[in-house]
Amino acid sequence: MKQETIAWLEGKAREIRRHIIRMTAAAGSGHPGGSLSAADIVAALYFHILRLNPNWPAWPGRDRFVLSKGHAAPVLYAALAERGFFPVEELLTLRKLGSRLQGHPDMKVLPGVEMSTGSLGQGLSAANGMALAARLDGRDYRVFVLLGDGETQEGMVWEAAMAAAHYKLDNVTAFLDHNGLQIDGPVREVMSVEPAADKWKAFGWDVQVIDGHDAAQILRAVETARQVEGRPQMIVAETVKGKGVSFMENQVDWHGKAPKPEEAEKALAELG
Amino acid sequence: MKKIATREAYGEALVELGKENPDVVVLDADLAKSTKTIDFGKQYPHRFFDMGVAEQNMLGTAAGLAAAGKIPFCSTFAVFATGRAFDQLRNSIAYPRLNVKICASHAGITVGEDGASHQSVEDIALVRSVPNLTVFIPADAVETKKAVMAAAEIKGPVYIRLGRMAVPVLHEDDFVFEPGKALLMREGADATIIATGIMVAEALSAARQLAEEGLDVRVLNIHTIKPLDVGAVISAAKDTKAIVTAEEHSIIGGLGSAVAETVCEHYPVPVYRVGIPDTFGESGTPAELIERYGLTARHLVEAVRVTVRLDWK
Ligand SMILES: Cc1ncc(C[n+]2csc(CCOP(=O)(O)OP(=O)(O)O)c2C)c(N)n1
Ligand SMILES: [Mg+2]
Numbered sequence: 096m097k098q099e100t101i102a103w104l105e106g107k108a109r110e111i112r113r114h115i116i117r118m119t120a121a122a123g124s125g126h127p128g129g130s131l132s133a134a135d136i137v138a139a140l141y142f143h144i145l146r147l148n149p150n151w152p153a154w155p156g157r158d159r160f161v162l163s164k165g166h167a168a169p170v171l172y173a174a175l176a177e178r179g180f181f182p183v184e185e186l187l188t189l190r191k192l193g194s195r196l197q198g199h200p201d202m203k204v205l206p207g208v209e210m211s212t213g214s215l216g217q218g219l220s221a222a223n224g225m226a227l228a229a230r231l232d233g234r235d236y237r238v239f240v241l242l243g244d245g246e247t248q249e250g251m252v253w254e255a256a257m258a259a260a261h262y263k264l265d266n267v268t269a270f271l272d273h274n275g276l277q278i279d280g281p282v283r284e285v286m287s288v289e290p291a292a293d294k295w296k297a298f299g300w301d302v303q304v305i306d307g308h309d310a311a312q313i314l315r316a317v318e319t320a321r322q323v324e325g326r327p328q329m330i331v332a333e334t335v336k337g338k339g340v341s342f343m344e345n346q347v348d349w350h351g352k353a354p355k356p357e358e359a360e361k362a363l364a365e366l367g
Numbered sequence: 368m369k370k371i372a373t374r375e376a377y378g379e380a381l382v383e384l385g386k387e388n389p390d391v392v393v394l395d396a397d398l399a400k401s402t403k404t405i406d407f408g409k410q411y412p413h414r415f416f417d418m419g420v421a422e423q424n425m426l427g428t429a430a431g432l433a434a435a436g437k438i439p440f441c442s443t444f445a446v447f448a449t450g451r452a453f454d455q456l457r458n459s460i461a462y463p464r465l466n467v468k469i470c471a472s473h474a475g476i477t478v479g480e481d482g483a484s485h486q487s488v489e490d491i492a493l494v495r496s497v498p499n500l501t502v503f504i505p506a507d508a509v510e511t512k513k514a515v516m517a518a519a520e521i522k523g524p525v526y527i528r529l530g531r532m533a534v535p536v537l538h539e540d541d542f543v544f545e546p547g548k549a550l551l552m553r554e555g556a557d558a559t560i561i562a563t564g565i566m567v568a569e570a571l572s573a574a575r576q577l578a579e580e581g582l583d584v585r586v587l588n589i590h591t592i593k594p595l596d597v598g599a600v601i602s603a604a605k606d607t608k609a610i611v612t613a614e615e616h617s618i619i620g621g622l623g624s625a626v627a628e629t630v631c632e633h634y635p636v637p638v639y640r641v642g643i644p645d646t647f648g649e650s651g652t653p654a655e656l657i658e659r660y661g662l663t664a665r666h667l668v669e670a671v672r673v674t675v676r677l678d679w680k
Contacts, residue, residue, distance in 0.1 A: 155436070202434070202463050210434060211463035214454050220424045221459060224431020224439075227416065231392070231437065238431075251455070254424035262416070 096311055100143065104310040107177065108138035112339045112366050114173035114186055120359035122190040125198070128349040130170035132274040132307070132334040133241060139313040140239060141174040149179035152206040158236050159225050161210045163218020164243035164272065165199040166351070171208070172196050180207035216249025218242065219269060223255055226264045237321075241270045245277030247288045253298065259327040260299030267327040268320045271295075272307065274336035276347050295329040307332025339366055370533035374472040376508035377529050378403025380515035381440060385411045388519060392432055394418055394441040396425045401531075402442035402472040422447045426455035426469070433465040438519060444478075445471035445487035445528060449494055460524050461499045468518045470527045475615035476643060476660055477532040477565065477653040486648035492620025494526045495593050501546065502593040504528040506567035507537045510590055513544030521546070528564060530615075532653045535568045547591045549599035555585035558675050559603035559610050560667060563589045563622045566613035566641075573667035584671060595625050597633075604634040609674045611639045613667055615657075618642040639674040641667055 111134045119125035140160055141147075147157040162171045169189065176183045181195070188194035195205045199213025210221045222240040229236050246252065259267050271291060279285045288294070296302045301323045305312040313332070320328035336350070337343030340362040343354075354362055384391050385407050392414045399405040399417060408415035418425040422443050429439035441448070448471035449456065460467045476486045494502050501521055505511040511529065518525040537552075552567065553574050562570035567588045574584040585607055587599055603610055610630065612623035623640030630638050643660045657663055 159435075161431075210431070211458065214458040217423075217427045217430075217455060217459045220427025220455075221431035221434065223424075224428040224433070224437075225435045226431075227392075227428070228432050228435030228437050231414065232435075251421075251423040251427065254419075254421035255427065258418060258421070258424055258428065261419075 096314055101310045104138050104142055107142045108135045108310070109366055110177060111138055111170060111173040113363055114176070115169045116340070116354060116359050116362045116366070118169050118172065118186050118189040119353040120356060121187045122353060124190060124353050125169055126166040126351050127169070127354065128276070128336040128343060128346070129164060129243060129272065129274065130167045131338045131340060131343065132336045133167050133170050133272050134338065135308045135310060136241060136270050136272070136313055136332055137170045137174045139310055141178045143314060144317050145239070146236070149207070152180060156234055156236055159209045159222070159238045161218040161222045161238065161240040162200060162212055163240050164215065164246050165212030168196070168198065168200050171200060175207040181205070215243065215246040216251040219252055219255035219259070222267055223259050223262070223264055226267045227262065229266055237266050237268060239268050239270070241272060244271060244273050244275065244282050244288055244291065245285070247271065247291070248286050256295065256298040256300065263325045264327045265324050268317065269327065269329045271329060271331045272334050273331050274334040276336045276345070276350065278350050280347055292331050299326060301326045301328040302331060304331045304333065307334035308338055341365060368535040370535055371508035372531060372533045373505050373508060373511040373529040374403050374531060376511035377470055377472070377515060378406040380512040381407040382410050384515060384519055385414065388438065390436065391438045391440065391519065392416065394425050394429055394439055396420060396422045396443040396447070398443050402470070404442045422452040423455045426452045426467070427459050429467045430459040430463070430465050433467045438466055438468070440468045440470055442470045442472060444485060445474035445490045446485055449487065449490040453493060457497055461497045464499045464523050466522055466524070468525045468527065470515070470529060472529040473531045474528045475530060476648040476656045477530055477615065479531070479653045479656065480650050482650040483647035488617040488643045488648060489620065490528065491592060491614070491616045491622065492624070495620065495625065499524060500593060501525045501591070502528070503546070503591055504564040505590055506564055506588055507534055509536060509538035509540060509542050510544060513542065514590065517544055517546050530565055532565070534565045537568060544590070547594045547596060549596035550588040550590060552586040552588050553584070555583040556607055557583045557609070558671050559585040559587060559607045560613055560671065561587045561589055561600065561603065561610055561622065561626050562613035563592060565615055566662065569662065569664045569667055570613050572664035573671065576664065576668050577671055582671065582675065589622060592622060592625060595629065597629050600626055600629045601633045604630045604636045608636050609677070610636060611641055611667060611670045611674050613641045615662055616642050617645060619645055637674050637677045639670045641670050
């Protein structure tokens with residue numbers, strides 16, 4: 096893996112993080128914490144991994160990315176805008192009346208959004224459906240999906256986990272944003288999902304555990320996942336909620352609270 | 368009169384549809400033998416997915432299949448399709464207007480012996496309130512087949528309510544099913560029975576009995592609950608000045624409510640709702656249950672007699 100690629104992806108992740116801060120600050124609401132924790136994964140996906148065409152968002156052969164933890168919409172919107180799906184200026188319309196950037200992603204209005212999400216626990220099922228369709232159509236696209244760790248408390252996630260293994264959906268690659276926090280507190284205290292990696296293994300998935308903020312590890316994990324046959328793959332990404340902004344890191348309160356103007360300024364200064 | 372359950376007709380329609388359209392895929396949640404999707408599964412095994420006892424995942428998977436261009440038909444009992452998986456129906460299917468057909472069988476109390484846990488008395492109320500959704504409730508086997516074909520043509524989510532019990536065949540095979548159009552089954556000037564699903568046959572039978580008493584009763588078949596044929600309902604109010612609704616569903620939130628809402632807004636006349644009173648069902652034979660919960664032609668006759676006598680000033 097080229098060092099320039101990694102440096103470039105790090106730059107993209109930083110830009111995405113800056114957008115997340117600016118967007119949520121402008122909106123006065125939204126979810127910075129879980130958006131920041133996923134920024135490196137989403138940057139790697141949109142700037143290296145996913146096969147797609149911003150000029151033809153509905154290209155049937157494209158790879159799909161389903162943001163199952165839909166509250167992290169800002170990270171998705173930032174990546175889509177940076178990738179050229181819509182103008183970067185539009186990011187500042189987040190959550191405003193009439194905006195295509197709804198509080199949670201709406202696939203019908205915003206190009207590049209593959210699934211409307213927001214009600215947690217549903218994205219993996221949709222990803223499985225897309226993967227089944229790929230198989231029926233003889234297409235070789237892959238479906239990626241990002242789950243929150245708190246989200247995996249939803250029973251439906253495990254219905255989908257079972258189904259993906261049962262139908263041997265090796266064209267499904269999931270990331271778990273294992274940031275350890277949800278709304279009411281640490282996931283371990285609210286309702287533990289541990290041992291997370293072992294659970295996915297037991298459900299028949301290929302499982303890797305990586306540092307979710309290390310672009311090189313993310314790319315390598317996806318390459319490894321691509322080689323797996325007959326099984327879906329879970330990449331447990333160890334992450335820090337609020338990553339990149341010191342006063343937001345590991346702070347449960349920054350799950351669903353927008354930075355005030357002075358906080359946003361401080362955050363942007365830190366991000367550089 | 369020949370009797371066929373609407374779920375049987377659904378199973379046959381799916382097989383036909385599968386032949387015509389390679390994009391049609393079918394999902395079930397471990398009830399394929401009851402919902403009759405098994406026939407499709409046998410014919411087209413690679414396009415049939417049993418998702419196990421996991422209704423939420425079934426609807427979510429169907430959403431993904433539709434997002435990738437397939438036309439998924441999903442079946443389970445109406446109780447589970449709308450109750451267990453309501454959020455999936457709402458958020459993963461209806462909100463993104465995905466091309467998923469939810470064909471829910473064993474609706475209403477004519478499920479019979481399985482009892483209240485399996486008898487959906489509130490599914491119409493649930494699906495009727497969801498934006499973007501089209502809702503069909505076929506009255507017989509012929510209507511079911513046509514409704515399934517029509518659903519496949521509609522680009523968007525459709526809910527089809529099907530029954531377990533064999534019901535009379537009311538239509539000839541060449542019957543034309545027009546989505547969103549109330550079907551005039553019988554003309555009349557003194558009152559209108561607005562019926563849906565298995566109650567259409569009861570309504571016709573009631574109208575015949577009332578004719579002997581000199582009451583001339585119109586019968587409207589509402590096979591499309593949503594979008595409702597508002598014009599036909601208003602005309603019924605204007606022309607006949609008395610309406611009785613008939614559905615195998617709670618009197619809260621279903622056809623009766625839809626008709627009352629429409630009539631109140633446009634042309635208030637007495638509306639009497641025949642349906643399951645605000646209660647859960649219980650075990651029994653279908654015939655015993657429709658008697659006990661007041662869903663027979665006899666009950667409709669009573670209701671019409673009372674409603675036409677109401678002096679409403
Ligand atoms: C079905 C559902 N229940 C509740 C919520 C409200 N909610 C939004 S985010 C969240 C916590 C999610 O935690 P996690 O999955 O760990 O996300 P992250 O830490 O990555 O932000 C909850 C409960 C929701 N969006 N959907
Ligand atoms: Mg979390």
